[in-house]
Amino acid sequence: MSGKEYEAQRKKEADISKQLALSDVKDWLKKLPAEKKEKPAIVVGSKTFTPAEIAKEVENDTEYGKQFAKMLQRSRVELSKRRE
Amino acid sequence: MPEFARIKEMLSIPVLIKRWRIVKSKKVLIIRPNCPGDNYTTLFSFPAATLVKNKAVAEGWTVTDLQGNNCSRANVESNINTVKPDYVVHYDHGSDFTLYGQNANVITPAIDDANVNLLAKRAVSTVSCESANGLGPLAIAATSKAYLGYDDLHWVHLWYLDKFNEASNAANNALLEGKTFQEAYDIAYAKYTEKWAELVGPDPGAAGLLLHDRDHLTLLGNPSARAHGLKIVRVP
Numbered sequence: 001m002s003g004k005e006y007e008a009q010r011k012k013e014a015d016i017s018k019q020l021a022l023s024d025v026k027d028w029l030k031k032l033p034a035e036k037k038e039k040p041a042i043v044v045g046s047k048t049f050t051p052a053e054i055a056k057e058v059e060n061d062t063e064y065g066k067q068f069a070k071m072l073q074r075s076r077v078e079l080s081k082r083r084e
Numbered sequence: 085m086p087e088f089a090r091i092k093e094m095l096s097i098p099v100l101i102k103r104w105r106i107v108k109s110k111k112v113l114i115i116r117p118n119c120p121g122d123n124y125t126t127l128f129s130f131p132a133a134t135l136v137k138n139k140a141v142a143e144g145w146t147v148t149d150l151q152g153n154n155c156s157r158a159n160v161e162s163n164i165n166t167v168k169p170d171y172v173v174h175y176d177h178g179s180d181f182t183l184y185g186q187n188a189n190v191i192t193p194a195i196d197d198a199n200v201n202l203l204a205k206r207a208v209s210t211v212s213c214e215s216a217n218g219l220g221p222l223a224i225a226a227t228s229k230a231y232l233g234y235d236d237l238h239w240v241h242l243w244y245l246d247k248f249n250e251a252s253n254a255a256n257n258a259l260l261e262g263k264t265f266q267e268a269y270d271i272a273y274a275k276y277t278e279k280w281a282e283l284v285g286p287d288p289g290a291a292g293l294l295l296h297d298r299d300h301l302t303l304l305g306n307p308s309a310r311a312h313g314l315k316i317v318r319v320p
Contacts, residue, residue, distance in 0.1 A: 024288070025289070027288075028287075028288050028289040031286075031287070031288075032287070036243075039243075040123070040242055041241055041242055041243055041290070042239065042240075042241055042242075042289075042290075042293065043123045043124050043127070043128065043239070043240050043241070043242060044124075044213075044237050044238070044239045044240075045124065045177065045213060045237060046122060046124065046177070048123045048242075051289060054289070067237065067296070068289075068292070070296075071239075071292030071293060071295060071296045072288065072289065072292050074292065074295050074296065074299070075280070075284055075288055075291055075292045075295055078280070078284075078295060079284065
């Protein structure tokens with residue numbers, strides 16, 4: 001595999017990761033009662049997000065959104081470790 | 085008894101051992117801002133630090149508790165210099181090179197690279213963002229015994245504050261009980277995992293935050309160090 005092909009593969013996988021993250025966030029939102037989706041929930045630094053807002057952050061690929069998506073991914077990995 | 089013989093006897097090892105004891109020094113300084121309108125401090129870190137303060141009192145520590153606007157840089161510096169705490173506990177915002185305090189209801193740097201020497205010879209623990217990246221290593225270079233903090237953002241979830249309190253306080257509680265920094269780190273790691281496992285089914289989004297905090301808890305310095313100090317006291 002050439003360097004170019006490797007980079008293309010990485011980009012393709014990054015896109016898959018983002019799709020997975022969006023799907024994780026959608027699944028998570030679906031689990032929450034409707035009235036809770038707009039309630040302040042997640043606090044980091046001086047910011048507070050509702051579940052709907054943090055989902056938007058993931059969609060928009062912001063720094064907070066990327067970190068949150070990574071957390072869901074890490075949770076998936078941790079669950080997989082436990083199922084081994 | 086001639087003077088010389090009397091002094092010689094006073095300085096003899098058996099007499100010194102009989103008259104002086106090495107005992108634990110248990111002085112803790114808690115720094116906990118409480119900025120109005122700041123959800124992290126008012127809803128999470130300030131109340132979480134109350135639980136740690138209660139634990140410290142129960143474990144026989146002498147507590148100096150700096151709250152809210154008493155956490156100005158000048159007041160933090162003056163208290164460290166006068167109280168000479170063995171253990172400095174901080175709950176609030178942090179960044180790579182700064183632990184924040186509060187002055188006139190605004191967060192303001194309390195300890196940073198300019199006054200990190202205040203942490204020399206002391207045990208340090210902070211529940212805040214990022215300071216294990218920069219200030220922590222500086223504190224260790226300035227001869228702090230050990231430094232426990234986070235090397236990334238510290239996230240909390242308002243709907244499950246009991247779980248976040250329990251996990252975030254686990255290391256401090258263990259240190260207050262006399263455990264080593266390594267033991268305290270291991271206990272906190274296990275507590276974060278336990279709380280994650282409780283939440284991952286019902287609310288995977290909230291659970292993910294606990295896992296993130298767990299994975300960014302960072303221990304610097306001597307893992308065998310303990311939070312208490314040692315002092316020599318004269319037996320009456």
